Amino acid sequence: MSNTETSTAASTDALAPDSVDPSYGDLGRSESAPPAVGTDRWYLSTAPIVRALVHLCVPMAAAMIVGAVYNVINSGFIGSLHDSALLAAITFGTPLLGLVMAVGGVFGAGGGALISRLFGAAESDEEAAGRIKHVASFSVWGAGVVGAVLGVAGLVLLRPLVGVLGADATAVPATSAYVGVLLVFVPVLAVAFCLEQIVRAEGAARQVMIALIGSAIANVVFDVLFILVLGWGVAGAALAMGLANVGVVVYFVVHLRRHSEHIRLSPRWFTLAPSVLKPVLGVGAGELIQASFLIVTSLVLNNLASAYGDDALAAMGVAVRIAQVPEFLVMGITLGVLPLLAYAFGKGDTARLRQAVRGSVLGVGVIVLLFAGVAFVFRDQLVSVFLSTPTAVSIGVTILTAQLVAMIANGFTGLITSLFQATGRALPAIVMSSAQGVLFIPIVIVGNLWFGLGGIIWSLTVSEGIVLLVGLGMYAVLRPTRVRG
Numbered sequence: 001m002s003n004t005e006t007s008t009a010a011s012t013d014a015l016a017p018d019s020v021d022p023s024y025g026d027l028g029r030s031e032s033a034p035p036a037v038g039t040d041r042w043y044l045s046t047a048p049i050v051r052a053l054v055h056l057c058v059p060m061a062a063a064m065i066v067g068a069v070y071n072v073i074n075s076g077f078i079g080s081l082h083d084s085a086l087l088a089a090i091t092f093g094t095p096l097l098g099l100v101m102a103v104g105g106v107f108g109a110g111g112g113a114l115i116s117r118l119f120g121a122a123e124s125d126e127e128a129a130g131r132i133k134h135v136a137s138f139s140v141w142g143a144g145v146v147g148a149v150l151g152v153a154g155l156v157l158l159r160p161l162v163g164v165l166g167a168d169a170t171a172v173p174a175t176s177a178y179v180g181v182l183l184v185f186v187p188v189l190a191v192a193f194c195l196e197q198i199v200r201a202e203g204a205a206r207q208v209m210i211a212l213i214g215s216a217i218a219n220v221v222f223d224v225l226f227i228l229v230l231g232w233g234v235a236g237a238a239l240a241m242g243l244a245n246v247g248v249v250v251y252f253v254v255h256l257r258r259h260s261e262h263i264r265l266s267p268r269w270f271t272l273a274p275s276v277l278k279p280v281l282g283v284g285a286g287e288l289i290q291a292s293f294l295i296v297t298s299l300v301l302n303n304l305a306s307a308y309g310d311d312a313l314a315a316m317g318v319a320v321r322i323a324q325v326p327e328f329l330v331m332g333i334t335l336g337v338l339p340l341l342a343y344a345f346g347k348g349d350t351a352r353l354r355q356a357v358r359g360s361v362l363g364v365g366v367i368v369l370l371f372a373g374v375a376f377v378f379r380d381q382l383v384s385v386f387l388s389t390p391t392a393v394s395i396g397v398t399i400l401t402a403q404l405v406a407m408i409a410n411g412f413t414g415l416i417t418s419l420f421q422a423t424g425r426a427l428p429a430i431v432m433s434s435a436q437g438v439l440f441i442p443i444v445i446v447g448n449l450w451f452g453l454g455g456i457i458w459s460l461t462v463s464e465g466i467v468l469l470v471g472l473g474m475y476a477v478l479r480p481t482r483v484r485g
Contacts (some may be wrong), residue, residue, distance in 0.1 A: 015220060027288035040203035044119065044343040049359045052340055053333070057363065059209035060200075061332025066325055070216040077223045078237060089174035089234045092165040094293045096154075100186050102291030103150065104143050104193025110284030112197035113421045114276075115263070116339040119202065122262070128346070133264035134271045139280060141193055141270050147190030154183040181396030185242030192245040195252040201339050202260060211251045218244040275328065282426030286417070286433035293437020300441055301456070308453045311389060315396035318386040323403035326371030333363045334414035341422035357419065364411040372404040390431030395453070400463045402472075409464040416471035427472045435470050440465040 035041040043055045061430025080084050114135050121128035154161055162175045182189075192263040200208050219240050256263050305312050344353040375382065383396035413432065420429040440463040446457025447462075 032413070040205075041119070044340055045118070045123065045347070047210070049355045052356070053337060053359050053363060056200075056340055057336030057360075058206040058326065060336035061329045063212035064328040064331060065325065066213050067329060070219055073220060073223075073255050075351065077227045078234065086174050086234050089171055089178045089192070090163070090237065092171065092175045093178050093238075093321055095165060096161075096182060097189075098291050098295050100189045101149065101193050102180075102288045103146050103186075105197075105287030105291065106284035107139040107143040107146075107190075107280065108194035108197030108282035108284070109287045109421060110282065111135050111194070112201035113283050113338060113342045114279045115198060115201040115344030116422070117346030119262070119425065120343040120349070121346055127211075129262050130155045131221050131276070132262040133278065134273070135276050136198055136263045137265055137267065137269035138271055138276050139198060140191055140265050141267055142280075143190040143194040144187045145466050147187035151183045151186035155180065158183070173422065174234050178238050178428045180323045181238035181242065182233050184449040185238075188242060188245050188249060192248040192252075195256075198263065199252055200336075201207060201253065202263065203339055204259075205257070205336060207252075207255050211248050211369070214251065215248045218247055225331040236418060263475060279424055279426070283424065283429055285420050285426070286421070286430040289430060290433035290437070293434060293440075297444075298379045298435055300444060302372045304444065304448050304456050308456075311392040312453060314381075315387060315399055318383060319396050319399035319403050321386075321427075322375060322382050322400055323407055326375065326404075327407050327410070329367050329371065330364055330411040331414065333360050333367070334411065334418050337415070338418040338422050341419055347422045357415075360415055361412070364415055368408045368411050372407060376401065376404055395457075398454070399457050400458050406461040406464040409461075409468040413471050414462065415470045416468075416475055419475070425478065428478065431474065432471055435467045436463055439466055 035045050037047075043052045047055070078090060115132055118128045118132050118135065122132070158180055160174060162172055162179060165175065165179070196208055196211070199211075222240030222243055226232045226472055228241050230236060232239065256265065294398065301316075305316055337356060340356045341353060344350075379397050379400050380393070383393050383400060385392045387396050413436075417429060417432040420432060435481060441458060443463050444456055444459035447459040449455070450459075
């Protein structure tokens, strides 16, 4: 074997899953005819890397930004009722939404990554194509069943659940109404989030964008009807979200039935075979851990920051919203590129895998340097648009600066996490997903004790930097450092 061939084999071995399945593909197999130009599979398989990244990542970023805009509009509808208890109810319900999305992510992230790997392997192995329907059915029905169990349990324990979420006596009625309606739609929300990632696994990023933007528009229409016309308050907001996600599920199911060659959602394809269960839940577990830590860290951060007054809390909220725009663009790349990485790995196309990594690294670098640079230069003007008091503006500028620096590290951290997920490396993916929470909590507590508000502000930046170093270290160990002889 030549040095070139040996290097290629070493690259693939270094990223191989903990339990290698023959259906992941092999460089030595003969390939079938390439996919037709312009199809979703063509973008995953043979399209130029730049075109593939644009196709996969731009729609993802656009959908996320539209979702963020909707969140602002939704708060505006509730705010128009001039009842602070209603706004508080939405805030208290946010951790529950995060948990529901995590449930969908457990099955969607793991299932989507495995499906993309199997699609790549299917170019040379028909058995891989046959496994896809089992993975899809397990993922969707798993998300739905677990979501239903959580929803029923939440409704039975609604009153103590509202207390755990932090609602005080004045906010309990509104929070109970909001959370109660959300719990009814938990299975729908979990399945919608899972289906989003399964559809993306085939490279159908535009369809995901259409569904998510359509959902945001439907949400606004329902908000007007339920909140402003019928006066149902936060219960109407929760109902609007639930019905909009019913539409998302219907859209994805119809799309898959009409256009997907291999994905099937019928329960008759459901399986608990280890070859499906282990890779799906192994990678998906990282999503649940990450979401759990995000909930805990947000609660810790809010409680610590509240001791410094309303100016600090207001400044933190403004800085986070400003930093969200470039952050969502970066997430569009880190999440959008995952199917491309998984497909190339499943196919055994090491050269394309490397090209995809280099292209996404360049994309993340350009976005974080360009947008973070612009936001940093005009940070005073941006913060002053939302805050009026000099103290709040000063705090907001400092927080925004820390957020932008953290975003740079977080962008590359997310990319490394996606690479581990795409290649089926469950343990490194879990480490990356949990490291931020494990590090952030002690860092923010110590920072608050030693440096006060400044310690809180820069704690996220410090923890993100350490997580990036951890990720780079694991990546260096898992990739080949020399040619095997």
